[in-house]
Amino acid sequence: MNGGYPAGPLARSIAWATVLYLLLPITIVIPVSVTDQRYLSLPEHGISFRHYANLLGSESWLASIQQSFWIALGSTLIAVTAGTLCAIGCWRIGRRSTELVRALMLLPLIIPAIVYAIGLYRWFGTLDLLDRFLGVTLAHGVTGIPYVVITVSTALAAFDPRLEQAARGMGASLGQTLRWVILPRIAPGIASGAIFAFIHSWDELVLVLFIASRNVFTLPRKIWDGINENLDPSMAAVAVLLIVFTVALLALDGALRARRQ
């Protein structure tokens, strides 16, 4: 921005220190992933990509990646559908009471995941959903709803209500108005919500630890077990791939937001 006060040296140093503090732990996995050693360490004699090769050749890693992907996709679908409908409903009704509904929908964000996980564990036991693909997808889908509600509500707040009136005034039914006017306008918000819901499921561990054991073995779960049981540098390679994937999704989100302007 022009016209603002220039940052002083102290402010600058603190800012950079914060950036480093946030980024260093993430970046450390990059050199570790190309180590030439057989255990988690920094490269000693040179760099090697064999851990990546290992990873991509390993049946169990690929299976985990695949499983995580499908669970994330399924739960994103649930979160987007439920979250979008909820946000639009609250927006249309527009009464005080809908604030309460919205607050309720944000609960999964507020309640500690571990508390939620204990509750789910009990319920899923009786519903026979433990250690099943469907159970994990449902759990991730429900906990992903807040992200969608937030982004879609934000998009709707910027939506000119006269556009809806205009559409109805020209004879459009509720469905037509939704399909042709409201959804296209809030699509970027839905996309953002979908990306966040996907990432949420993609790196979720606590719930999975509670409600899955053998059949469902997501990527974070596999990394967790790997860290505890052996110190295979493949883990660092996985981490790097995860980072690349997440950054790509966030970049996509940024691009979508930029297009909305």
Place this chain on the structure above:
Amino acid sequence: MSAPVAHALELRGLSKRYGSFIAVDAVSLRVDRGQFLTLLGPSGSGKTTILMAIAGFVAPSEGAVLLDGADITGLSPERRDFGMVFQGYALFPHMTVAENVAFPLRVRGLSRADRDARVRGALDLVQLAAFAGRRPSQLSGGQQQRVALARALVFDPALLLLDEPLSALDKKLRAELQDELKALHRRVGRTFVNVTHDQEEALSLSDQVAILNHGRLVQMGAPEALYERPRTRFVADFLGKSNFLQGTVREVGATGMALQAGATRLVQAGAAHPAPGRPALLSLRPEKIGLLAGAETAENEVAGTIASWAYLGAGYSLSVRTADLGEIRVALPAWRAPIAPREGLPVRLGWAADAAVPVLEDADAA
């Protein structure tokens, strides 16, 4: 746009309350087929609320909306088939001009070929055919306004509702579009209901003007009738400029009355008058007052001095201070003006007995 079927619209005792606040208070009016009605009033007088009640977006607290005699008060907006131009246009930003105009046709399930033909026709009507592929954000305010008009007209609605369609435009463009709107109204032969707080727009466009204040219909009539024969001080003041002369009735005759204001005696033509001894209020338009030269006389005369003046191009606006009638505003044509205005100049004002009109104080009119 052939076979013009225009609708007659009627409001019967329409009221809208928000809690204890009365936004619209028992408004009854009628627009005949093919007429251009303007709702005119200051901000907050209930114009938009009435229009929204006609469109079906606001449910009246009391009263009814009738279309060709049929009660449509309970009909939902999407089933009323009215064209509407919203304040600020409400064009769909994610659609092109052509897609915007095609929207009402798409809703009605017309085939693509039919749609294209009618969209082209509507865009031709507002002279925007060359802009069909643009987005609303790439158009000027006046062009957006015309797109909104085309979109409201394309499905051939029997009734067109316009909420301050020209308010966002600069003066010159507004004048141009006023002419266009008027020509359009004549061409399509539909019933138009327009909302504005611009009195010039109301006068120049409408067949009928309904003047609103505090949610009430104060007076309705043809523009000339309203301007020449305002019923209340509010109408006279809101529509154009006016001087208000306060006096006491002295004599009443068959063709007029005599008033006394201090030492000044006024004669006023007209038949219906208050009884002698009662106070009376006259509205006198600045352009109906002349400057009297030398021995010239008029039915009403008053002397004063110029307190202030302004040059407006076509004329001067003088404010003349008088002993008995306060400050009187006079519109003086600038071309071959009989005097060169300056402050403190003594002048004599004169006007005919039928120049002013008696009006009611607003409190008495209620």
